[in-house]
Amino acid sequence: MVDDGDVPDRIVSYRLADGETRHAEAPRSFFIPPRAEREALRPGDYAKLLFEVTNPEPSDPGAERMWVQVLGVSDGGYVGALVNTPRAITTVGLGDRVDFGPQHVIATPGDWPLLGKKAFVSRRCQDLDLRPRYLYREDPDNERDSGWRAMVGDESDDEINNPDNVLLQDLGFLLDRWPDLKPVLQTDPQNGEWFWNDDSETYVQGAPG
Structure with a gap:
């Protein structure tokens, strides 16, 4: 006072x-x-x-x-x-x-340690402000790596294999931009795949059909 x-x-x-x-x-x-x-x-x-x-x-x-x-x-x-x-x-x-x-x-308080870890993100998500429509988690490469990968969903192998087309971002930054990702990230440390379903406007576990 x-x-x-x-x-x-x-x-x-x-x-x-x-x-x-x-x-x-x-x-x-x-x-x-x-x-x-x-x-x-x-x-x-x-x-x-x-x-x-x-x-x-x-x-x-x-x-x-x-x-x-x-x-x-x-x-x-x-x-x-x-x-x-x-x-x-x-x-x-x-x-x-x-x-x-x-x-x-x-x-609101962000005390989730996961959010400070890194994710590999398609550069087009950032540059073109495109929702990541396909996400998957694999075993992390190191302590800083979350294991999460976020893609537009239509990348070719050549695009993904070019390091210039992939960014390393904090998961917290990705979640701030796309809050719908929270239920997906809350499955961590489970490995798996999730895709954006236009009909339900949610992320659904499994590979897109």
Whole structure:
């Protein structure tokens, strides 16, 4: 909490950024959890919010990413308490109340060690923003390798065998971009194949027919 006797030199206010709008504007660089996950928070859970500075000066950050702990669920949103100390913003402090909605949540705790491991990903998935429609897991090559391989699904042998056509990415980055992958990755460390089914709009285990 900000001490009443400690008056800041300048009042620095904030507004909560709409993460859904940010994601829609930059879907390949601003990732947010699936809506269902953002709507299912319960007291005790944590959520990261983007606090935009409304009156920044050149030396100020444009925004601060900070965590809040959910204290309760309100109509269409949450009541939380800030668990970080702002660096620039002066109108909210550690422990202060923050009201927010699912649209403001830009992250939830990611303590899954798997997400820091690497996956081989078709370059076309990244360059053309194409969903990986075929995934498989094999025994990892080393400790950093997750064993996961994510492909567009129509690659030729020549394309796959050319190292310039394959990227090494964190699984966390891949999951941020394609949240539908979560049920697939939760099967880890099971080896197998999964493909995207257009009819069900889900990943289905097994090789495509």
